Amino acid sequence: MNISLIIIILYISMLFIISFFARKKALKGGESYTLAGRQLTTPLVTCSLIGLAIGGASTIGVAEQAYDIGLSAGWYNVAWGTGAILMGFLTAGKYREFNVATVPELFGKFYDEKGRIVCVICQIIILVVIVSLQYIAGGSILSSLLPEVFTLKTGMVVSACVFIGITFIGGMWSAGLCNMFNVPIKYTGIILCTLLAVASRGGFENIKLQLPQNIHYFSPVEGTGIWIILSWFLIMITQVMSMQGPVQLAFAARDSKTAKRGFIIAGLLMIPIGFLCALIGIAAKTSFPNVSATLALPKMILSLNPIAAGLTLAALWAADVSTACNLLLGASTLFTQDIYKSFINPRIKSEKLIVMNKTFVVLIGILTFILALSMSGILKTISIGLSLCTAFTIVFLFTIFMPSLCRKSSAFYTTLTGIIVLLLWEAIPSFRIFPHVIFMEWLTCLCAFLLISILDKRTIYVNTKSESVGNIM
Numbered sequence: 001m002n003i004s005l006i007i008i009i010l011y012i013s014m015l016f017i018i019s020f021f022a023r024k025k026a027l028k029g030g031e032s033y034t035l036a037g038r039q040l041t042t043p044l045v046t047c048s049l050i051g052l053a054i055g056g057a058s059t060i061g062v063a064e065q066a067y068d069i070g071l072s073a074g075w076y077n078v079a080w081g082t083g084a085i086l087m088g089f090l091t092a093g094k095y096r097e098f099n100v101a102t103v104p105e106l107f108g109k110f111y112d113e114k115g116r117i118v119c120v121i122c123q124i125i126i127l128v129v130i131v132s133l134q135y136i137a138g139g140s141i142l143s144s145l146l147p148e149v150f151t152l153k154t155g156m157v158v159s160a161c162v163f164i165g166i167t168f169i170g171g172m173w174s175a176g177l178c179n180m181f182n183v184p185i186k187y188t189g190i191i192l193c194t195l196l197a198v199a200s201r202g203g204f205e206n207i208k209l210q211l212p213q214n215i216h217y218f219s220p221v222e223g224t225g226i227w228i229i230l231s232w233f234l235i236m237i238t239q240v241m242s243m244q245g246p247v248q249l250a251f252a253a254r255d256s257k258t259a260k261r262g263f264i265i266a267g268l269l270m271i272p273i274g275f276l277c278a279l280i281g282i283a284a285k286t287s288f289p290n291v292s293a294t295l296a297l298p299k300m301i302l303s304l305n306p307i308a309a310g311l312t313l314a315a316l317w318a319a320d321v322s323t324a325c326n327l328l329l330g331a332s333t334l335f336t337q338d339i340y341k342s343f344i345n346p347r348i349k350s351e352k353l354i355v356m357n358k359t360f361v362v363l364i365g366i367l368t369f370i371l372a373l374s375m376s377g378i379l380k381t382i383s384i385g386l387s388l389c390t391a392f393t394i395v396f397l398f399t400i401f402m403p404s405l406c407r408k409s410s411a412f413y414t415t416l417t418g419i420i421v422l423l424l425w426e427a428i429p430s431f432r433i434f435p436h437v438i439f440m441e442w443l444t445c446l447c448a449f450l451l452i453s454i455l456d457k458r459t460i461y462v463n464t465k466s467e468s469v470g471n472i473m
Contacts, residue, residue, distance in 0.1 A: 002146065002148075002149075003306050003307060003310050004145050004146055004306065004309065004310035004313065004314075005146055005149060006310075007307075007310040007311060007314050008142070008145065008146070008310070008314055008317070011314045011317070011318065012162060014181065015162065015166055015178055015181070015321065016165065016166065016169070018170075018174070018177050018178050018181060019165070019166045019169040019170045019174040019177075019178065020169060020170070021170075021177070022169070022170030022171075022173035022174040022176075022177050022178075023169050023170045023173075023174070025037070025170070025173040026169075026170045026171040026172070026173045026174060026354075027354065031101065032171070032172075032173070033171035033172065033173075033353075033354045033357055033358075034101060034171060034172055034248075034329065034332075034333045034336070034337075034357060035101060035172055035248070035251055035252040036171075036172040036173050036176060036252045038251070038252055038253070038254065039252075039254055040172075040176060040249065040252045040253050040254060040258070040262075041254060041258060042258050042261045042262045042265070043180065043262075044176045044177075044179075044180065044262075045249055045250075045252075045253050045258060045259060045261075045262025045263070045266070046261075046262045046265045046266045046269070047176070047179040047180050047182075047183045047266075048175060048176045048179045048249050048262075048322075048326060049084060049246060049249055049262060049263060049266035049267075050179070050183050050266045050269055050270060050322075051175070051178075051179035051182055051183055051319070051322025051323065051325075051326060052245055052246060052249070052322065052323050052326040052327070053077075053080045053081075053084065053246075053266070053270050053323070054077070054183075054186060054270060054273055054319050054322070054323070055134060055137070055319050055320050055322060055323025055324065057076070057130075057133065057137070057323075058076065058077050058080065058270075058273065058274060058277070058319070059137070059186075059190070059273075059277050059316050059319050059320075060137040060140060060141065060316065060320075061076070061133075061137070062074060062076050062077065062274050062277040062278055062281065063277045063278065063280055063281030063284065063300075064281065064293040065224070065278075065281070065293075066217075066277070066278035066279075066280075066281030066282050067281040067282070067284055067285050067293040068215075068293055069215065069217075069223030069224055070215060070216060070217035070218060070219060070222075070223035070278070070282060071217060071218050071219065071220060071223065071275060071278050071279070071282065072219060072220055072221050072222065072223040072224035072225075072229065072278075073223070073224060073274070073278045073281065074274035074275030074276075074277065074278035075220075075224065075229045075232055075233075075274065076232050076236075076274050077270055077271065077272075077273050077274025077275075077277075078233075078270075078271050078274055078275075079229075079232040079233040079235070079236040079237070080236045080240070080267075080270050080274075081266075081267040081268065081269075081270035081271040082233060082236065082237065082267065082271075083233075083236035083237040083238075083239070083240035083241070083267070084240055084246070084263050084264070084266050084267030084270060085263070085264050085267035085268065086237055086240075086241075086267075087240045087241050087246070087250075087263045087267075088259075088260045088261070088262070088263030088264035088267060089260070089264065090241075091241055091250075091396070091397075091400065092250045092253075092256070092259040092260045092262070092263045093250075093256030093257065093259055093260045094256070094400050095247055095250040095251060095259065096250050096251065096253050096255060096256040096258075096259040097256050100251065101248075101251060101333060101337050102123075102244060102248070102251075102333055102334055102337050102338055103119060103123060103242060103243075103244050103247055103392060103396075104116045104117075104119040104120040104123060104334065104337075104338040105337060105338060106396070107119045107392075107395070107411045108338075108342075110399060110406065110411075110460040110461070111395075111406075111408055111409070111410060111411035111412065111460065112408045112409055112411070112412060114409070114412040115395075115409070115410070115411025115412040115415065116338065116342075116411070118411075118412055118415045118416060118419075119392060119411060119415060120334055120338045120339060122388050122391075122392075122415060122418070122419065123243070123244050123334055123392075124331060124334050124335070125388065126239075126243060126386065126388055126389065127243075127244060127245065127327050127328075127330055127331040127334070128331060128364065128367065128368055128371065129371075130245075130323075130327055130386075131163075131324055131327045131328055131331065131364070131365075131368040132368040132369070132371040132372040133372070134159070134163065134320050134323055134324035134327070135156045135159050135160055135163075135324075135368065135369055135372035136156065136372055137320050138155060138156060138158075138159025138160075138163075138317060138320040138321075138324070139152045139153065139154075139155035139156030139157075139159055140152060140155070141155065141313055141316050141317045141320065142154075142155030142158060142159065142317065143155040144299050144301075144302055144313070145302065145309075145310070145313040145317075153373070156369065156372060156373075157369075159317075159320065159321075159324075160365060160368075160369045162321060163321060163324040163325055163328060163365060164328065164361060164362060164365035164366075166178060166321065166325050167325045167328045167329050167332070167361050167365075168358050168361050168362060171329060171354075171357065172248075172252055172329060174325070175322070175325040175326050175329060178321070178322065178325065179322050181318075182318040182319070182321065182322045183322070185311075185314065185315045185318050186315040186316065186318050186319045186322075187269075187273070187315075188311075188315065189311055189312035189313075189314070189315025189316065189318075190273060190276050190277060190280075190312070190315060190316070191276065192308055192311070192312060193280055193300075193301050193304065193308070193312040194276040194277075194279050194280055196304045196305065196308060197279065197280050197283040197284075197300055197301075197304065198279060198283060200283070200287075200303070200304065201283050201286050201287065204218075207282065207283060207286055210286040211282070211285060211286060212285075217282050217285070218282075225435075227435035227436065228435065228436065231435065231436035231438050231439065234438045234439070234442065235386050235387060235389075235436075235438050236386075237393075238386070238387075238389045238390050238393045238438070238442075239386040239389040239393075240263075241389075241392075241393045241396060241397070242389045242392030242393040242396055243330075243386070243389050243392075244330040244331070244333065244334055245326050245327045245330040246263075248326075248329070248330050248333065249262070249263075249326075250263070280300050280301070281300075283300055284299060284300035287299075287300060287303060288300070301313050301316075328361055328364060328365060328368075329361070331360070331364045332357050332358075332360040332361045332364055333357065335360040335364070336353060336356050336357045336360055340356055340360075341353065341356075387418075387422060387436075387437045387438045387441045388418055388419070388422060388441075390418055390438065390441035390442055390445050391411075391414045391415040391417065391418035391441075391445045392415070394414060394442075394445050394446055394449050395410055395411050395414055395415075395449065398410070398449065399460070403459075403460060404459070405449075405450070405453040406453070406459065406460045407452050407453055407456035407457070407458055407459060407460065408456060408458035408459075408460060409452055409456045409458070410449055410452045410453065410456070410460075413448055413449075413452050414445050414448050414449045414452065417444050417445050417448035418441055418444070418445050421437070421440055421441055421444050421445075422437060422441070425437045425440060
């Protein structure tokens, strides 16, 4: 039997063994399924956040861009890590103190119902788009690893079944414990692959000689451009502070200090991975100059030693599994807490709530798979979708640090502004006066928030376990 196939079968089996072990913890009722009973330790928060961040976009997506533009694609992961570090220092502990389960629920504590509803809609759209992209990355890995077994579509099907199955079985406990297993594998695999890829092409100098001379592949900035790199930093700092996936990890931490430490450590560990994946993409350009950019990293790895190739591609698939499970659980939590429980069955018991969470995991998994069949361009698509987080981040930062400027309608109108800007950006090319939509989002959403603080006189009240700020109308 093919060595790579054996490795993948063993890896999948291990994930399901861990998930069934986690199942006992996840079915204790209350918040055990969605928030691990708010008992995640620092290592679990750290590994879960790394698992969420270092997924298809941060590995396959970075290598895809590096194949065309070079080393500067690695700044994507630096931006992710920077966002996590800032989240740790500024807001992770604050989120934990609010003792809520979702970002829309947090909005609902302070702002009007319209703000909560529009937040739910946008958060779900963002998560659905990103989960869909994980299927593409997973399918490309499996189809390259085992071309005699998988096509891109059948690889996506297997990826979807594993993503949905693991999340369905054990929820947050399953994702967290699987990440404790996945993260060391993915880091070992990526480091090993980088060393072997560079060595197999004769070192850096030899690689430079074989690359197209019209592109500065080893320039740290030139390939991507400073404005795109700045947009990545702004996007990642924005999304990590307000997207349900990472914020849910802060909610699930044992306490505020644990949340803070977990995010800072995870951010520091994320930073080098992007440049390593970029180096693999560059090496792939010299070995496979005419292959699809999306398949660049998997094919480069496949050309290495069979055992090393199998382990490394399993590690990359592990990265994809980690991200998809966390995001799928986040989307399910939003549907269950902010739609079903809030508007359909407010008195639902905890046991039935777990059933509803599992039901939504399956339904969202199927929906995102169907969407994935028509998507492409991993980093470009994900960066546009994440720009919708701008309004949430602005509202939350003002809620924590300048509550005197917050008004009951601030969340709704700021988020509505963000939606309108994104629609105009996509529909009207002349509207694109900035290099990326994220710059327009920050400018317009910030202006909208400040304008509402003048027009609406209904102030909010902010109260956490450790402090009470704001005022009541």
